[in-house]
Amino acid sequence: MMKDKIQIIGFDADDTLWVNEPFYRETENQFCSIMAPYFPENEANNELFRTEMQNLEMYGYGAKGFMLSMIETALRISVNKITPQEINQIISLGKNLLNQPIILLEGVETVLQKLHPQYTLILATKGDLLDQERKLKKSGLINYFHHIEIMSDKHEINYRKLINRLDIEPQDFVMIGNSIKSDILPVINIGASAIHVPYHTTWQHENDHDETDNSKFVTVDKLVEILNIL
């Protein structure tokens, strides 16, 4: 069903191979609890999102930028009333996030085992290299992957650079991921293929994308179904 030429398969990592966003959601909830004495509960996370978006160009993606944005938001929305002890609690929340356990999603190991002998598999992520290396090591999946490609963002230009660096043509590449905005649209726009594997929890920022023409890419319910396509 997919073009025969495919040589390299790019896998998104967070929420495609393993659970990630739910840990961020849980951290945001704990952040809201810490902020409850200063700010209406369950609204602090909106302010946090605002700060994250303001800092995105400067910090990029990943847990460290998220930690800095939590601290900055706490100072702002408490109008500098937050205590040093509470800032310490926020730092601990962030460190816990960096040490999150790796919970593989359904079918991941089966899929990688089947694809590994026939394709070069890479992890293509916009997280932080050290953090993603740590997660990959903990996941037990490291031997399936040729290497990790860190992208500062997942725009068309970044996928073009990736394809150049891999020394292949767009038709040789398929991307598998849970985010239509980051893993699917920019990839099909440059002439490569993409398979969408939705995850139940998506970061607000990833939902901000153009309308999609679903005839241009395949969506599967479960990761294991990609084996019927590839």
Added chain:
Amino acid sequence: MMKDKIQIIGFDADDTLWVNEPFYRETENQFCSIMAPYFPENEANNELFRTEMQNLEMYGYGAKGFMLSMIETALRISVNKITPQEINQIISLGKNLLNQPIILLEGVETVLQKLHPQYTLILATKGDLLDQERKLKKSGLINYFHHIEIMSDKHEINYRKLINRLDIEPQDFVMIGNSIKSDILPVINIGASAIHVPYHTTWQHENDHDETDNSKFVTVDKLVEILNIL
């Protein structure tokens, strides 16, 4: 003088192509000033270094981890007496560091202009991808480089992975950089070549390395001298 086979030249970025460490030193001085009401001046930076080393495995290198370590140190050495306003000042110090101007070191443009037609030039750095992309863009040097290689650390294993990813042999690669620990020793240990271009200011962490056998690599006083070797 250097092996004829060289195909790819890896350049370290910070303090090899442009000024970096002096901006960190200046930031540390400002951090010490903010901490002066709580801690003997000019000693807060030792505590900061301790925190950085404790967090290195978790945060890796780069400005965001440095910012988080400054905040954590401030909380610790002020025994939670630091004010929210002062934490805001620390965050601003870090943001200024991320927006540092790019000041090219002597001879950089000449060297890249001469080498660019004959070799594939890459930037090999353990900083943060987004931060290094931003600096490279600001530097005006972007067209000389094939791409940026982000390494989570500059150990032998990371250089081995780099060489595999580039699909070359160690003998095809030479690394140019200011840090004996990060740019020179691990590179010659895996059978590739390295040229050391010292810089006047070096981060304490980079001075912590084994004794060096200077017969195994070349040291030049000025970057432009590498043209006599390559």
